[in-house]
Amino acid sequence: MINQSIKLKILILPASLALVVIVIVFFIKPSFFDMNEKKKILSEKQSQLDSLNGQGQKIKELKSDWESLGDEKTLVQIALPESENMDIYISELTSKASRSGILLSDVQKEAVLAGSENAENLPYVCSGSSEAFPGSTQGGIPAETAAGAPAPANDLSNSTSPSNNCLKMVKISIMAKGTWEQFLDFFKYLEDMNRISNVDKVVVAVESQSQEQQSSNLLSINISMNAFFKKGRQAGDIMFAAGPATPVELNQKAIEKLKEVIYAPYAAPLVSPNGERNIFK
């Protein structure tokens, strides 16, 4: 009896222990690691979904804010149109010129070359105009990116394909003649144009005068201006890779700034009363 028991002990227990070890090593351990991997993936996807839900909520709020806007939509649309809209722009310019009494002698559209000084200087401007360079590999890429700097963070407020994340620039050169007061008036009008334009370069010179005249009241003016446009976003252009902390709120500050520029009350330029004077006379 004792011998039988010893035999069973010798046979069954070690064999079963060995089998258990084999099962653990070849089945349980890989499955356990596999399970942990699945758990990790699930946890990552869950957090991605949570993040997307958070973003979705914010975008819904953004949409609701956007829908509640009134004239501001038109204001932004005019300030930054979807195409060059040169006809409307020139019309506004000539209207400002006639209101100030200045005589426009020449208006030219200048080419904005890829990698040009201006395109490189302004980080929000695409480095090349797609119209000017349809085959350019750099066309439509923000200046920063084209210059080799890291691309902007891919957040929701700037979450577009690179070609959509910058502005196209139209450069206009104006030549005009007028008096000092008209010239100051013209600048006042240019500064609050509906189409946002930034004066880049100004050259003012006293008109060439005859020998009899001691000084001329007439000034010749050469102004270089930058206007901007941005093509509309197509549905599906958006890439969502932002975290839940990314601010997706309507940029009310920008609307206020825009209103300050466009709706600035006109005030005649101060000349003389406070000591200021015509610097060309």
Added chain:
Amino acid sequence: MVTNINLSSPEVAEKRTLTGKSALILSIVLFAIVAAAYAAIIFLKSRYESQEKKVSAAIAEKQGEMKGSSFSDALDFQERLNLLDKVVDDHPYWDDLFVKMGSYMIPEVRLDKFSGTKDGAGGGLVEITGTAANMDALSRELILLKDLPGVDSFEFKQAGEKIVQGTDQQSGILFSVDLKMNQSAFQK
């Protein structure tokens, strides 16, 4: 008379030995535990898999919804605002600079040419050429110009007698100066 005497101590007498039956039971229990652990792992794995599929589908659906046209207008508007914000920050006010400059020009000095160029940093370079009545007026003007608000650096380039064409008469001192302006010079 036979007398059975247990010579082992009471502790030894109570100690159970592992019988074949108990070894079998122990093995079966061990197998049962291992099988249960394996089954639990397989169950959890398949559960995670099915949950992952559901979450992936929810992500795809959410992304599809967010990429849809219903939000694109609002997002496009937001993007325009962000870009406009930068453009407006860069908006220069040249007339203020001219008027300010007027306060820093003495009556004996007038400009013949003003050339200003903005740079990407918000500042700019102003090159002026003018005529002063005499050297004394010019020196006073140069001192005054250095104090013009928004001037970062001042570079005097040249000054010389201005001769009226056709005559040999001097009509003042012709001078040119470069002013490196900072961003505040172009702001309201």
